[in-house]
Amino acid sequence: MSDLGKNKNDRFAMFDRMSTVELEEILRQDSEIPSGEESDIDAILYIMEVIARREKENPTGRFCDVHTAWESFKRDYSFSADDGYSIYDDGITLDVIENKNAASVKDPTHVRRTRFRSFGRIASIAAVIVLVIALGTATAYAAGFDLWGFIAEWTRETFSFTSSAEPLPQVNQSSENGERKSFSSLEEAVSYYDISEPLVPAWIPKGYSLISVEAAEGLGNNNLIASYRSESEELIISIAEIPNGHTSVHEKDGGKVTVHKAGNTEHYIMTNEGRLKVVWTRSNFECAINGKISIEEAQKMIDSIYGG
Amino acid sequence: MDKTQEEFIKQLYIDMFYPLSAYAQSALGDKLLAEEAVQDTFRIACAKVDVLCASPNPEGWLVNTLKYVIQNTKRSRARLNSIVVTAMTYDRDVLGTCTDEIDPELIYASIVGEDNFKLLKRVALDGYSMKEAAYEQGISVETCKKRIQRTKKKIIELFEKNNK
Structure with a gap:
């Protein structure tokens, strides 16, 4: 040599x-x-x-x-x-x-x-x-959570989770053909799909009313989206099943990412185009809150998931 | 590309596929997205074969190209995700319906085409690579890319039109 x-x-x-x-x-x-x-x-x-x-x-x-x-x-x-x-x-x-x-x-x-x-x-x-x-x-x-399950990473422009964990069993899927279902509440939707993890905020900021809860049953994963509306703004809560670790990449602006820990889970709070975005993973779910709300309101929503 | 350049690319592919896959997998955390990033890198290498052949460090050239492909992939997929999530919170007044019993996907399907909207969602929300999404619909990767671009553009135009 x-x-x-x-x-x-x-x-x-x-x-x-x-x-x-x-x-x-x-x-x-x-x-x-x-x-x-x-x-x-x-x-x-x-x-x-x-x-x-x-x-x-x-x-x-x-x-x-x-x-x-x-x-x-x-x-x-x-x-x-x-x-x-x-x-x-x-x-x-x-x-x-x-x-x-x-x-x-x-x-x-x-x-x-x-x-x-x-x-x-x-x-x-x-x-x-x-x-x-x-x-x-x-x-x-x-x-109580797996460091090697999902690792959060972000740059100036994007946020995502990477997974090195083994895929988890998929929750019940009634349809194989990508059907959509409507529910009267997000609680009803998670109950329908036998989701036992705490994922749904019990508190929503004042002035927002529930507009719709839709479930899209994909081939291998289900996505739940709850839309709320105030006089002038929308608020979205999404719960995506990610059995194969296929998480989303979230757009963000150059503002800092803060972490709010609750229920033994880290919730990442960031901003994009004037709106607040909260993203977290729990078990084989990737969840997000997206809307023009304050950090305090976001933290209160997060805490309410776990009874806080 | 002449024969010599083709052989050069092929040998470089064989030698560098696994190391580049290691890099892409580390950055993207997904086997199929990593493969796609490496494929995109070599696609670019073919387009710039003269430059690559002349480079004193072809392996380093590939790594640098892969890095930019990865950053672009993350940025673009995040943008697509943002667009689709925003599209799902449709505004009845904007989309011209007055009924509560409405499926936003049906509305967008009628505007951009059902298959096109599904293609966009697969890539933006379900984490599919372009190749996975293309295979599902029985189209080529090139067609998939163009259809997603067009669909994205139409939806952005709709948002911009209704924000005026």
């Missing part, structure tokens, strides 16, 4: 000793580094290779098979990208990507300095992750 290769292996040896979960957290945090800030590509590639090698040695089925994926690529994805857009076309064109990639090729001096700073950040993230995992896991299990 050349000296250069040996130095790289020495520099990254600590990643070989980390668990896959820890390495994935580093990659996840790297994926959220804003445009314009660089990460240590060599370190990231090394981590990616470690995870990939472990998967090849002990397959868990977490990744699609490469040969199947290649056939799918030729069949399903090789339509022209000449229009300049990704499959998801909001804001990113090929030119933007090209400019970012071009900007990442620097002179050797700048590369060395940047990589030192970037690697320092990755090393710090790794150290913090190990500490949080060591402390957090025991505490989380003692508190």
Whole structure:
């Protein structure tokens, strides 16, 4: 092995000793580094290779098979990208990507300095992750919820949960064909679907009246949506079953995300376009409250779910 | 793309699919969305094969491209989710009905097409990848993408028209 290769292996040896979960957290945090800030590509590639090698040695089925994926690529994805857009076309064109990639090729001096700073950040993230995992896991299990069930993550523009847990059994689904049902209350709806988890606020802000409660029975999941209305505003409460861990990505603005804990569950409060949004997961449900209400009203709604 | 470039892309695909999948899976938390992000990255790589071939670090180029694809995916899916949730709180005065017994989906289905609205909901609310949603309706991924774009645009136009 050349000296250069040996130095790289020495520099990254600590990643070989980390668990896959820890390495994935580093990659996840790297994926959220804003445009314009660089990460240590060599370190990231090394981590990616470690995870990939472990998967090849002990397959868990977490990744699609490469040969199947290649056939799918030729069949399903090789339509022209000449229009300049990704499959998801909001804001990113090929030119933007090209400019970012071009900007990442620097002179050797700048590369060395940047990589030192970037690697320092990755090393710090790794150290913090190990500490949080060591402390957090025991505490989380003692508190009654699974830290590795759903992990909340957010950027300036989006909020979502990621799941590493095994899928939970689906609640009763009367129809397989995506039917819709109406109910007179959200309580009636959760009772109909035998949902035993506390998910429904018992308190609604003054001035709001219930307009409708609809259940959409999808193939593999059910969605409940309750709509309330005041003189000028709407309030929506949604309960989505997520047996396969398919959570939604929620749009948010640049305001901070606050956490309100109740019923051994963390509820994330954020804003988007002048409206308040509360999002949380419990068991295999993802719930949300969306409306022009105050933080105090949101917290009161949350507490009322658990009898507070 | 010439033959040499095709072979280059294919070999890069074979070598980098699992590492890129590891990155995408970590960021998106979903196997099929991760696969789609990697596929989208290579689709872009094919469109920019000259640049990729000339890059001193093709693997790094792919990682950077994947990162932007992932950020774009999250942002776009969040926007679609917002649009559909807002659409579900329909305004009777806006949509021109005076009855209490109304299904908002029927209203939007009549405006944008039942299949199109279902496609949008699958991706926006049910967490489907474009490929999953496309397969369910027996259409190509490219068609799925275009139909979702058109449906989104029509619904936004409806909101804007009624906010005036």
